Amino acid sequence: MTSATPSAAPPGPNGSPGTSGAHASAASPASSASRADRIGDAALDLLVERGMRGLTHRAVDERAGLPQGSTSNHARTRQALLETAVRRQVQLESQVLTPDELPGAAGPHGTAGTAGTAGPSGTVGTARAAEGARDRPRDGAPDGAPGRTPDGAPGTAPGGPSEPAPHALLDTDTLVDALSLALHRYLTDHRALLVSRYELALEATRRPELRAFFDAAGSVFHGPLVAMTAAAGSPEPERHALSLIAWCEGLMFSCAAGSFHAAVPSRAELRTGFEELLRGMLGGGTGPGRGESTGAAGDRGGRCRA
Template identity: 30%
Template sequence: MTSRRDTLLDAGVQIIGERGLHALTHRAIDAAAGLPAGSASNLFRTRDALLDAIVERFAERERADAEEMFGSGPPRSAEELTQALVRFARHATGPGRALTLTRYAILVEAGIRPELRQKLGSTGAGVNAWFRAWLLLAGSADPDRDGPVIMNHWTGIVLHELANPAPAFDPSGQIRTLIESLVAR
């Protein structure tokens, strides 16, 4: 069962993902969550407190999505890593679209608000460690070098697809080329 707090935060994620950060208000969250007026402001007194909690919530949800998607275990080869990243890109631009757009909106906001950078840095550190371990298993000789190259390219592919959706989105060629050039040597 989802807690009242998570219901409110999930509503916030949906608002940002569908309408942008400018639409994020306590009142909008209450309405989207179907809860009485004042529910969000009782838990999150300021917009900053609300945004901090949304950062934590979208990180939790992305991790849960990834664990569900990759529940069969980490990739053990460059091809398995390619397939995992392709599945994740399709999810991020399809069923996980609002969540992904929320992450990108908050990344842009972090360019303006240093306190968000810190919050994103702490949630991102866990993801980076997890991905570094995947790269080692897949055959990377230098996961500290390969990780940022792969994830920055993947982020660009996903961002481009979100901004300019293609009817037949297929990131497999780009991702395979990148993984083969860095990992499968």
């Protein structure tokens, strides 16, 4: 998320907003980044600083430090330039969490969990634990009920809203930790990514061809979130994933451009919010220790402010 003004966004991993480093990947420093990445980073920076009107081929050349005409050679049309920006946006958002940052995670076969983050479609997270769930048959599924949803996520598990699925593969605490870490990192370290995402999303509402590309790019985040929700025991993973997306998107926008831009919740507060949301989805209590916020060391807080 971002603050109310783009210039107030905190520095990215390799630089401050307003420089090509603001959107540079930690794995791809400017000195070794590909030309496509440099163009994408510069395009995102311009969106944050100047908005859609400031995004031109010439401006990207100048921001990226490339010879005049380089951006036009890479992306000849404005649509192609916007697609380059969307593609880079997805790449950077997928790196907000590293593969080993699903706290205390272990997949169904003992593999370490892995988490992604909110993409253009607003989803948060992906886990190997959930991936393993896709290949497991559903025990006790009603006759004719599919074992997987069309996107490969586990199908609806037996049991009503107040009865969690009996074969949950992903501990709720693990899911809460991953989601709260990703969201808190957006709100504190990657606000510029949220500003550029909102600029692209708004432009997609005016350009049908960009809408199709934007949605397709963001769809890579949706299936894994549905799978994670199912693996945590959701009886209705598609609907519950939508609720998680809506809650995250609303909070991100409020803290990036809305009335809560100066009052970012702590990780502990975000954790409490996710606990309350998932408790309502999955039913039952929070379990031992789940009633307390256990974010970063020494970080304790109450309910989420937004």
